Amino acid sequence: MAEIKKIKNREIILKIEEEYHVGVARRAAAEHARLMGFEEVRTTLIITAVSELARNILAHAGKGTVTFRGISTGEKRGLEIIFADRGPGLEDTARVFRDGYSTKDSLGIGLSGAKRMMDELEIESEPGKGTTIRVRKWL
Amino acid sequence: MAKKEVSNISGVLVKKEKEILDAWIKAQADLPAFQKGLITAKQLEEESSRFLKLLVKAVAGGNLEDITAPEYDEINKSLADLSTSRASIGFSPSETTNFILSLRQIFIRILQKEFDDRLDTLVNAGLVFADLLDKLAIVTFEAYVKGREEVIREQQKSMLELSTPVIQVWDEILILPLIGSVDSARAKQIMESLLESIVTTKSSMVIIDITGVPAVDTEVASRLLRTMQAARLMGAESILTGLSPQISQTIVHLGVDLSGFVTRASLRDGLELAFRKLKLKVTKAEG
Numbered sequence: 561m562a563e564i565k566k567i568k569n570r571e572i573i574l575k576i577e578e579e580y581h582v583g584v585a586r587r588a589a590a591e592h593a594r595l596m597g598f599e600e601v602r603t604t605l606i607i608t609a610v611s612e613l614a615r616n617i618l619a620h621a622g623k624g625t626v627t628f629r630g631i632s633t634g635e636k637r638g639l640e641i642i643f644a645d646r647g648p649g650l651e652d653t654a655r656v657f658r659d660g661y662s663t664k665d666s667l668g669i670g671l672s673g674a675k676r677m678m679d680e681l682e683i684e685s686e687p688g689k690g691t692t693i694r695v696r697k698w699l
Numbered sequence: 700m701a702k703k704e705v706s707n708i709s710g711v712l713v714k715k716e717k718e719i720l721d722a723w724i725k726a727q728a729d730l731p732a733f734q735k736g737l738i739t740a741k742q743l744e745e746e747s748s749r750f751l752k753l754l755v756k757a758v759a760g761g762n763l764e765d766i767t768a769p770e771y772d773e774i775n776k777s778l779a780d781l782s783t784s785r786a787s788i789g790f791s792p793s794e795t796t797n798f799i800l801s802l803r804q805i806f807i808r809i810l811q812k813e814f815d816d817r818l819d820t821l822v823n824a825g826l827v828f829a830d831l832l833d834k835l836a837i838v839t840f841e842a843y844v845k846g847r848e849e850v851i852r853e854q855q856k857s858m859l860e861l862s863t864p865v866i867q868v869w870d871e872i873l874i875l876p877l878i879g880s881v882d883s884a885r886a887k888q889i890m891e892s893l894l895e896s897i898v899t900t901k902s903s904m905v906i907i908d909i910t911g912v913p914a915v916d917t918e919v920a921s922r923l924l925r926t927m928q929a930a931r932l933m934g935a936e937s938i939l940t941g942l943s944p945q946i947s948q949t950i951v952h953l954g955v956d957l958s959g960f961v962t963r964a965s966l967r968d969g970l971e972l973a974f975r976k977l978k979l980k981v982t983k984a985e986g
């Protein structure tokens with residue numbers, strides 16, 4: 561894979577600590593996506609994935625951050641969004657992508673849905689240390 | 700610091716109350732908040748004199764350090780009230796804390812006169828007073844922030860109430876137009892008011908229109924599902940309308956199963972379906 565570079569160092573970090581921060585992250589996602597030139601359908605997919613993963617931070621880790629950055633490989637440009645927390649982490653990073661798997665009493669399709677809505681999703685997690693999820697959508 | 704010295708210092712405050720007050724009012728009159736006309740000269744005088752009286756009373760026993768002690772109760776409360784009211788009439792945070800901080804210079808000058816032959820006592824007294832004023836300034840600042848938070852909370856509450864009307868459009872037909880994000884506090888309120896309206900209006904059809912919802916994530920979707928299930932248990936069928944192409948796509952990507960419920964692209968289509976199910980017909984009047 562080609563090397564991914566940040567564009568112009570433009571990057572914003574938002575905290576996720578209270579319910580309304582999820583809305584703030586969603587609006588930031590909408591703004592970034594439209595500004596980069598994503599059309600409505602893909603903008604809505606990005607907004608929804610952000611909503612999902614930011615909500616997971618609140619629900620499963622308590623608090624964390626969301627970072628938005630424009631990226632480029634030389635040939636293509638895209639949006640990268642990073643969700644980081646120091647919550648309980650995950651033991652099995654494959655199992656959480658199974659539709660319907662939830663340790664809370666919710667639908668359990670957020671992570672797998674986010675993966676389907678974005679072009680790329682990488683998850684890094686260590687039990688007791690926290691979780692970092694990186695998603696990308698290319699223009 | 701020695702007990703005697705402390706009582707010396709608070710003694711100066713008591714003795715020089717009038718002098719301090721005059722200098723303080725003069726100093727405050729030069730501050731921008733007063734220049735902007737946010738409060739009158741009379742108010743400034745009254746508030747300053749009341750505060751200084753309370754301060755003199757609080758320090759009279761020799762406690763210049765612990766503002767959580769009971770002798771500071773009155774002053775803390777009056778400071779908090781003052782900040783809250785100043786916040787509401789448009790004082791900025793720095794203008795509000797300046798009320799206290801502008802005392803510092805004045806104290807120092809008075810102490811200088813009083814202890815000009817005893818440098819040790821002067822330095823100590825200056826530090827003790829500066830420290831006390833800092834603590835009181837923090838009290839005003841915290842109260843100021845609390846006042847603002849109160850305003851925000853009130854606004855949030857009124858937005859919650861504003862945004863979820865349940866409209867009876869015809870006998871037995873309710874419309875719930877959702878606008879904005881449906882987060883948990885609102886979702887709960889929406890569900891309750893919808894179920895209540897179903898009962899009071901004896902409705903059998905509910906149209907939930909999500910044209911104004913920017914994104915449907917799994918949380919919103921599951922709340923919608925639960926609301927429609929609850930309506931069904933109460934004898935009302937739901938029609939979900941206003942699914943834009945992008946929302947439909949996200950629902951498919953998410954894998955939310957809406958198959959048990961009727962959906963329509965537009966509110967118009969949903970209303971038409973509701974009429975048909977109730978065997979009602981809308982026709983053009985003749986002639």
Ligand SMILES: Nc1ncnc2c1ncn2[C@@H]1O[C@H](COP(=O)(O)OP(=O)(O)O)[C@@H](O)[C@H]1O
Nearest residue numbers: 616620649656662663664666667668669670671
């Ligand atoms: N940031 C996170 N920290 C720890 N665990 C997480 C995190 N995000 C997701 N998980 C785990 O993955 C599971 C699946 O997540 P998801 O698909 O969003 O479903 P849901 O949120 O409905 O449970 C969660 O139940 C939780 O156990």
Ligand SMILES: [Mg+2]
Nearest residue numbers: 612616670671
């Ligand atoms: Mg989730």
